[in-house]
Amino acid sequence: MRLTLLGTGNAAQVPVYNCDCLACIRAQTDLRYQRGPCSALLEFDDSRWLIDSGLTDLSQRFSPGSLKGILQTHYHADHAQGLLHLRWGQGIRIPVLGPPDPDGFADLYKHPGILDFSRTLKVFEIINLDGLQLTPVPLIHSKLTYGYVFAKEGKRFAYLTDTVGLPTDTEDYLKAETIDVLVLDCSFPPNEKISRNHNDFTMAMKVVETLNPRLAVLTHIGHELDVWLMTEGVKLPADVVIGREGMCFSS
């Protein structure tokens, strides 16, 4: 299986509109440093699943039929807004799997178009996804949010965003077996003020230490974290990387 990061930014993305911080100026002048809505693409055998749909150009990125479906971690705007347009396609059905959020996002449930929201997932229920083993795990966020564990041929990837820390049951489940690649919410630099919705760097590193994956990849990155990385001469452990658009990880 191969996991490609399509977007690694937080809701404001990088550059932030009207911000002249170091990270935003850099991203304005060098597109490689831009961060779009947090999302990823999972590919295995002949299957391609999009993880979160915050990118607003999905109909250009994915030719009809090229996606088996979409996995939603949750239904906040920056993770679901791309569905608002994609739904008005025709002649196909695109399954959108995710948590049983009664509200979903905007009027998507009322006017789903080609999107099929009929199947919701249960936490810790192992699902056969075209031959890959998928397990949703609960996260800690302001809206009902799932992380996803992907297992295939003895390899295990975990995609955990948006979250602040981890619930005990999720932590226990993840610790039980080796994680090869852990993609983890790390929105802020170390912060005295604890966010109710997202990891700062200190909390993310604590999760990394607890789960001890072979490789940890930080995502959902805000401009303040980028500035901190640029200015503080931060050194990262060799098995922790800062996510960037287009970065991909194969088992």
Added chain:
Amino acid sequence: MRLTLLGTGNAAQVPVYNCDCLACIRAQTDLRYQRGPCSALLEFDDSRWLIDSGLTDLSQRFSPGSLKGILQTHYHADHAQGLLHLRWGQGIRIPVLGPPDPDGFADLYKHPGILDFSRTLKVFEIINLDGLQLTPVPLIHSKLTYGYVFAKEGKRFAYLTDTVGLPTDTEDYLKAETIDVLVLDCSFPPNEKISRNHNDFTMAMKVVETLNPRLAVLTHIGHELDVWLMTEGVKLPADVVIGREGMCFSS
């Protein structure tokens, strides 16, 4: 004043995802025929107002401070989705004026960020917008929707979408004085089935006949209307034009 059409499509836009009709194939191969979310830019003196915010790249299109504000006709996704990202800018406030829709769109009222939704408009109340005379008029749509009349130095533009026909009071108000440019919802080709939300070509032409503007510009165009125009050899009156992205009209 100058009015530029930024988007002339309906919610599905052109090309429609996974459609192989003549209009969608043409738009795939020739970008000039693409139609994005219905929206326009009004410019006069030093002011620039965006009319509807369905375009999802507003932060790239409009440098900070370059817009005086945004006029919303209504809060359906294809007219408001671009606000979902723009709101997370910083250091400025962008007034968003529109009808007093209690729901707005998605979680925009709850998390407005830099957007200021505090001022709502009343129908037929003449507003001084940086020296231009703005009048909201009620339209007929599935959500509370306003058309806008812009008057400056004896010239009068009307922007009327989304609507199916016109309420009597709006029609009476618009007929009272000459309209120089009428931008009008025309989503469908002539249709036996009356849409509850949008004009088909027959209804749009009836409105044009009633209001008798110097120039009528059709917008909010769906792919079926484009196919009909391509295949039926339709001849239009000299004072009616099919809207296209980038088309602009000056007083």
